[in-house]
Amino acid sequence: MHIVDGALSTQVLVVGAAVSCLGLALGLRRMPLDKIPVTGMLAATFFVASLIHVPLGPSSLHLIMNGVAGLLLGWAAVPALFIGLLLQAVFFGYGGITVLGINTVNVALPAVAVFYLVRPFIIGARASQGLFWGAVGGGLAVALTTLMVAASLWVSGDEFIPTAKLVLISHIPVVIIEALLSGATVYLVCKVKPELFMGRG
């Protein structure tokens, strides 16, 4: 969900930039030298995810998967998702520059929340439990992102309140589908490479 330049109020942009810088600093601190390859590779994977479409009713939607990013990366999800947003803006024209901070916050902070709230349940869990908690994490992350996008619009001006409401309602099916997809993803990871969910991220 990319907000474009020119719509949000200055306060929202400044808060977004400040919080994302803080998140980036924390994320980079928890990413020692030998974690850079795996973080970069995962950042590339989540970038590719945004190119994968699944059908939804007569239309389709692309994967976000920030919940799974949080489960696997923890705080390092902030730089990983930030790089994705930066590349999308620079080479594909999605989003913008002044909104890069708030867009990063909206996508990456829910990922970190899922890391703290949901990952403890997945560590050492059976695959079937992985399916359930993966779905919870995936759904929760997209739900939080939707709420934060709506809130960014809401506080930017009264004229955006109807849009914010529409964003909330229209993303209910997205939350459900992301939950299903994330559940299946975590189930597979639990089966194939369970050591990814052992110990710290």
Next chain:
Amino acid sequence: MDMVWVPNRDPRARIVLALSFSLVVVSLQVVPLLLLASAMALLVMLGSGLVWRQTLKRMLAMDGFILLMLVMLPFTIPGDTWWQVGSLHASWQGLWRAIEIALKANAVILMLLALVGSMESVTLGQALGKLKVPMALVHLLLFTVRYIDVLKEEYQRLRQAMKARAFEPANNWHTYRSVGYLFGMLLVRAIERSERVLEAMKCRGFTGQLPMLVQLRMGLLDWLFMVVMLLLMSSLLYLEIFHVLV
């Protein structure tokens, strides 16, 4: 002067200019000035060597909810009647606000694509490093751009395999489960690949510094470009602040 001149300018200057341009544009409020800013971005785009048809298409691409927001603005901002059908009331103020946002978003993206999008992604990483962006972030960026294409091909191979087994996406659990597994497999393979890469890097004594292949140097033309662009941007701000056009 050559038709394609942007790629020859210093990448650091281009990044700084794209950033300052976006800050200037979002602070403009007057539609004629936004049109001037868009014209400026269009001029730079013509010198960037990008395929203009594709670039304009990318510029116009926005998320569905943003388009919806623009369409809804005339109805959500109260003001003088633009048109009215029954209880549906569209205001001029709302229409102008929507035009303003659309112009801002497109001008910023166009300038960004023209100045920075026309760069090799490796050059972008190096230039960001020279601009004091933390090295860990630069390395992360370089890794990510290096492997996006590799992983995209991996994705397409997996997708091909599913197709060979007669997978048809539809609105059902089977589809969501299969795509979820597909993405999970992609993650597992990416992580295993990163382990191999890390080992190879350790073998070669990686110390946290990737050598920079290109030496960047600000030449006379680069400074000239900076000065002209900054002057144009300051005049936009001047006109905005002193209400010259209204």
